[in-house]
Amino acid sequence: MSLELKPKKWAGAIRAVTLGSGSRKPVTVGGGNGLPLHTFEGVFPHRPAFALEITDVDPARWAEAARGPWDGVLGSPAAAARRALREFGADLVMLHLCGTHPDRGNRTPEEAAADVRAVLDAVDVPLIVKGPGAGPRQNDVLARVAEEAKGEGLALHSACQEDYKTLAAVAVAYGHILVAESPIDMNIAKQLNILLADASVDMNRTLIDPLTGGLGYGLEYTYSVMERIRLAALGGDAMLNAPMICLAGEEAWKAKEAKASSRQEPRWGDERRRGIHWELATALALIEAGAEVLVLRHPETLARLRTQLDCWFGDPAPGGDSCR
Amino acid sequence: MTFHSVRFSPSGKSTQVAEGATIWQAAQLAGEPLRAECGGRGACGRCLVRILEGQVPEYRVLHRESGYPHALACLTPVHGPLTVQPLMEAQLPKLISGGGNVGMAPLEAWAPWPLRLDPIVPSGEEGDLGVAADIGTTTLRLLLIRLSDGVIVGEAGAYNPQIARGADVISRIVLAERGSACELAASVRGAVASMIVEAAEAGEADVASIRGYAVAGNLAMIHLLLGADPSGIRRVPSEPAALAFPPARASALGWPGGDPAPVFTAPAAGGWVGGDIVAGAARAGFSRSSGTALYVDLGTNGEIVLGGAEFALACACSAGPAFEGGGIRCGMRADRGAVDGAAIDAETGAMQLSVIGGGRVRGVCGSGLIALADELFRAGWIDRAGRLTDRAPARFRAEGKWGPAIALSADGKVALWERDLASLIRAKAAVFAGIRSLAGCLGAGAPAIERVIVSGNFGRFLNLPAALGIGLLPGMPLGLYSYVDNGSLEGAALALLSRAFFAEMHSYVSRMTYVDLADLPGYMDEFVAASFLPHTSPESLRLGTEE
Structure with a gap:
């Protein structure tokens, strides 16, 4: 007896959002019209894209295992960006301006803009820029950065419901993508997108960061919220159909299970392999939930995710990233 | 034990309290009307007093004005002789509407299906009366009804005097748990008794002819009225003493009427859906x-x-x-001076307010708040999350320690703050x-x-x-x-x-x-x-x- 699959046709599709413009080689994400990885019933013109996280100052809190591959370039964003691209094969780079936080270096918006300029000069891929966290400082820093990188199509991370107006205006004025962050809540994700749309932000130039927890730290909660966002989007909800970005690396490497050294936890095994597995498991789950942009820390996670994507989508066609 | 004298100005009332008692307790003893809608937890700010003479602990001083310390009476202990002046309006405003029900026949006006006059209490004589009452957390209302023909002969409304001790149901249940149950029961029973007298006087009726009562109210109010322990209501799972109470005797509640005038209460559906709602749903058919x-x-x-x-x-x-104007910076009950409506011309940026009784704007009442929010939203002055947008004209914008606001009075003192909208x-x-x-x-x-x-x-x-x-x-x-x-x-x-x-x-x-x-x-x-x-x-x- 043969089994006949009846492909589900959805009313809606995910918006295709192109990161990078001007001097960047653009990367487009989203555009699928089926549930994540349901390649048997939907068309997915773009695979999930992988970004590696680099920082403006030496990220002292990073686990040893996550620092290893970046030895010598931590705190040198331009050199780190080159390595991310040439050695590690990232599609994108996320520059985390953690040093602009008043308690972690207090670097000025001018210094941040110089860092962004240096990375833009060093690589030609699109850039995600993450500020120090919601608040007046983030607005100052990202506004200056946006001005410096006018027309380069940065993804500015991130606007939230309590404080979105400045970044919405800045993104529109300087031609950038805006990442809309919500606290693992589908309704707030939608509310923020509505507010952004009302503030004249083009919905084709936003990404949703649904906020995630690492494996073991609420990942399943994020998973179901992402799943609901995706179901709503495919059902035709125009305020929830932006592609989703997840900071998988940051969250995974926060977990004690990822960062504890083998000396601290001898029974947990080799810390390098353990950390990478933790990040990998987190990222895979998020891809299954619908993440289109994954920000990672360890290049080996990225390499292994690529292998997995090839299994799911088939070998990449030469000269294009079309999945089917 | 040491005692200190506490005098209230300008009323001149005074009393002696034991060392360490609060100014609030002194006010209770002295008979000074002071309100504490939060139940004396230092949350509502209604019992703010100015210390005219004497010393209070520095950590209780909220601020100073013209050299006089201001403190909350409910939290401030008395450690020496004091003269204090209450700063907030203590008297409840008078209820505006009388209702205008006198002369009406409820069975004709309100019955959801044809009902025959068949009073719940036996009535033989021509002048026999009955009382229908609604015991609300905020307001009390009653009707005095002639049983022989079912016509309303008198009515009265008043604020529930328990408000002075706690504005909401929970704080009153907590007060009852802490030993104030008798006091709360007495205050509401007394208020109803005087309303009966008021209604009877207006209708030239004799309270001795009252044969029975039908009362509806939320379950906590009914518990407090009848003297039942309400503490189970606020627990999880909610376990009230009873959902339906047997008839009480009016004389036991201190209410007038020929003995035994029974007091019937409407049954409740659950701890938080009381007889008031059941009665209302039945009334709605x-x-x-x-x-x-x-x-x-x-x-x-x-x-x-x-x-x-x-x-x-x-x-x-x-x-x-919020719907009653509470928890809103410039919120008030639907009283003279309350904004109860608004019209905004989005083109010209003009805002017109309708004010109860005309005249000066004193605040916003619940229905005004809804009308105002809708109007602000439709004019685009607030966004969909309820925050001010750039389209709100500068002359209506105010900024204060509570953040941005829409000014409702010319001096900006009456305003609708973003957090009120929240x-x-x-x-x-x-x-x-x-x-x-x-x-x-x-x-x-x-x-x-x-x-x-x-x-x-x-x-x-x-x-x-x-x-x-x-x-x-x-x-x-x-x-x-x-x-x-x-x-x-x-x-x-x-x-x-x-x-x-x-x-x-x-x-x-x-x-x-x-x-x-x-x-x-x-x-x-x-x-x-x-x-x-x-x-x-x-x-x-x-x-x-x-x-």
């Missing part, structure tokens, strides 16, 4: 309703009944005091999420809602298009909506005059299912979705037409 109807009582608690003749679901959602949005979200959750309990095959009855303090003052505009009530055709001014009082009057109605109230409550929203996992989700203007997914405002 739920027990004989052919289709599905929705009853929404808007107050501090939003109570919702959804159902028809066969069954009903009932729930209560905690809306907070309170309103939370309140309306709580109610609408309750409605959606009850509708969700009915499941996919739920019949469409055929009519909506709105009751509560607003009564017919609620601006219905505005309430629909902000997403407080489902977006159904206005023609499906109707008002019941005071379902609780009207239901009590019908129960007084008709045994059949009273019996039907009791049989209907057995067909009502009490839904505790805290048990519904989807409620929070509905609440967040509704915390937006008018709703995160406006199509959800149309109930029963999706999924």
Whole structure:
């Protein structure tokens, strides 16, 4: 007896959002019209894209295992960006301006803009820029950065419901993508997108960061919220159909299970392999939930995710990233 | 033990209190009217006093004005002789509306189906009277009704004097637990007794002819009135002493009437859906309703009944005091000087306010808040999250220690703050999420809602298009909506005059299912979705037409 699959046709599709413009080689994400990885019933013109996280100052809190591959370039964003691209094969780079936080270096918006300029000069891929966290400082820093990188199509991370107006205006004025962050809540994700749309932000130039927890730290909660966002989007909800970005690396490497050294936890095994597995498991789950942009820390996670994507989508066609 | 004298200015009342007692306790002893709506927890700020003479502990001084320290009476201990001056208006404002019910026959005006005059208490004589009362958390209302022909001969309204000790139900239950149960019972019984006298005097009736009472109220108020222990109501799971009480004797409550004049109370459906709601739903004809109807009582608690003749679901959602002007910086009851409506011309940026009694703007009442929010939203002065936008003209913008606001008076002292709008949005979200959750309990095959009855303090003052505009009530055709001014009082009057109605109230409550929203996992989700203007997914405002 043969089994006949009846492909589900959805009313809606995910918006295709192109990161990078001007001097960047653009990367487009989203555009699928089926549930994540349901390649048997939907068309997915773009695979999930992988970004590696680099920082403006030496990220002292990073686990040893996550620092290893970046030895010598931590705190040198331009050199780190080159390595991310040439050695590690990232599609994108996320520059985390953690040093602009008043308690972690207090670097000025001018210094941040110089860092962004240096990375833009060093690589030609699109850039995600993450500020120090919601608040007046983030607005100052990202506004200056946006001005410096006018027309380069940065993804500015991130606007939230309590404080979105400045970044919405800045993104529109300087031609950038805006990442809309919500606290693992589908309704707030939608509310923020509505507010952004009302503030004249083009919905084709936003990404949703649904906020995630690492494996073991609420990942399943994020998973179901992402799943609901995706179901709503495919059902035709125009305020929830932006592609989703997840900071998988940051969250995974926060977990004690990822960062504890083998000396601290001898029974947990080799810390390098353990950390990478933790990040990998987190990222895979998020891809299954619908993440289109994954920000990672360890290049080996990225390499292994690529292998997995090839299994799911088939070998990449030469000269294009079309999945089917 | 050391005693200190505490004198109140300008009343001149004074008393002696033991070392360490609070100024609030001194005020109680001295008979100085001082309010503490939070129940004396230092939260409401109503008992603020100026220390004219004497010393109070420095850590209790909130600020100084012209050299005089200001402190909260409920928290400040007396360690020496003091002279203090209360700073907030202590007297409750007089209730505006008398109701205008005198001369009416409830059985003709309010009966949802034909009812025969058959009073709940035996009445033989021509001048026999009965009393129907609504014991609300905020207001008390009663009707004095001639039993022989069912005509209202007198009426009275007053604020529940328990307000002075705690504005909301929970704080009163807590007070009762802490030993003030007798005091709370006495104050409400006394207030009703004097209202009876007032109503009888106006109607030239003799209180000795009162043969019986029918009372409706929320379950906590009924517990406090009858002297039952209300502490179980606020626990989880809610375990009231009783949902339906046997008749009490009027004389035991200190109420007038020929002995034994029984006091009947309307039965409750659950801890937070009391006899006031059951009476209101019965008054609205739920027990004989052919289709599905929705009853929404808007107050501090939003109570919702959804159902028809066969069954009903009932729930209560905690809306907070925003609908009554509470918890709003410039909120007030619907009294002289309260903004009760607004019109904005988005083109010219002109805002016109309608003020109760005309004259100077003193604050915003609940119905005004809804009308104002809807108008601000439609004019684009606030965004869908309730925050001011750049389109709000500069001359109406105010900025203060509570953040940005829309100025309502020329000097900017009366203003609607963003956080007031946030309170309103939370309140309306709580109610609408309750409605959606009850509708969700009915499941996919739920019949469409055929009519909506709105009751509560607003009564017919609620601006219905505005309430629909902000997403407080489902977006159904206005023609499906109707008002019941005071379902609780009207239901009590019908129960007084008709045994059949009273019996039907009791049989209907057995067909009502009490839904505790805290048990519904989807409620929070509905609440967040509704915390937006008018709703995160406006199509959800149309109930029963999706999924």
